[in-house]
Amino acid sequence: MSGAQAWGFTDDRGTELGAARVPRRVIAYVRAGAALCDLGVTPVAVYGSGHDGEVLDPAKEGGLRAAAVTYLGPGRVLDEGLLRELRPDVIVDVTYDGKSPYALDEAVAERLGVPLVALSVGNELTLPAILDRFGALAVSLGAAPPAETPAASPAESPAAPPVETPAEGSPAELRAAEDALREVAARSGFAVLALSGAGPDQVHLARPLAWPELARLAELGVRLVDPGPGPGANWLTGDWDRAADLRPDLVLFDSRAHATAPDGALSGARLTPWNPETPPSPAAYARFFRALAEALAG
Structure with a gap:
């Protein structure tokens, strides 16, 4: 150039x-x-x-x-x-x-x-x-570099120092969400299965290490379920009974409009939405990690 x-x-x-x-x-x-x-x-x-x-x-x-x-x-x-x-x-x-x-x-x-x-x-x-x-x-493209310095919030009492909270959308906010998820995951020990429904008779089961965000969850201590051997680099395709046989405690289900929701196919498991196309920004992943932490803790 x-x-x-x-x-x-x-x-x-x-x-x-x-x-x-x-x-x-x-x-x-x-x-x-x-x-x-x-x-x-x-x-x-x-x-x-x-x-x-x-x-x-x-x-x-x-x-x-x-x-x-x-x-x-x-x-x-x-x-x-x-x-x-x-x-x-x-x-x-x-x-x-x-x-x-x-x-x-x-x-x-x-x-x-x-x-x-x-x-x-x-x-x-x-x-x-x-x-x-x-x-x-x-x-x-002209955006300001990410803010690393936490924003100070008002102290609860005159004698207490200001409480620092991460700036919204900052790497510090993402790290705080990751820390919260790590703590909850260590306590819960839940088995988590990520999937994308493809109709009443078919479901795509995510291979955790094929997805950067799922691999990150594993690094944070979330116990992700691998669907096992079979064809498919990112997904193993099977029926809903196969998903149920994996006995997940919590299911991350594809929330995109073209995907099919579990709708009772996985009774006994907690359900929380997952967008496999989450925007690659600290703010979006901080929201996702906080939501997952709440689902594991709830």
Whole structure:
């Protein structure tokens, strides 16, 4: 890249991207867009994947709806004329294989003459590394660096020192949520199964180490259930009886609109929602870890 460029970024495919000025008009895959929104970069619009419909999935929206970000529908069928009218400076997608953007054909960005950033969300990176990469992209696009200094809250009595609480969305807030989850997981010892319902007769059972966030839960002491041998790198597909045979104490069920809820198929297990496309931001994962801690403790 030329030293005269005002913006440059190397994505997780190893593609060096640059522009004459810092991109301001961002269009993103919904998961990436929700993360950027948390990190201080509000996209002008987001698009979905092949799982998504014409309406933004509430499980995926994060702060996008509150920020009045336009949803364009599934990425593979986007109206290129509309995209051109939106005048994007950059497109941000994710990649699971380190080679191709997940939800948008790269040729679309090439025809628009717009750089396309693809950041990895696959298991070749740890969750902390994924969060770091999205944070670095956000800063390159003009966001403020993450606040590490806790905010002081009023003291309970005149003699007591101020109580420091982590700034919302900060790495410190995420660490506090992880610490709380670690403590609860050590006490509960619950067996936790993550799954995605695929109808009344079929369910996809997550292989914990194939998912960066599930691998992180295991590091924090959550006792995750492995579905056992069989085909599938990320999921083992079976019926609901197979899921019940694993005897989970708590089930993380896929809460996305296209997935089927357990609806009594796993009686006796606690249920808590899980979005396998949680926005890669400290704020989003702090919320998820706190919710799981509450479910384990409840």
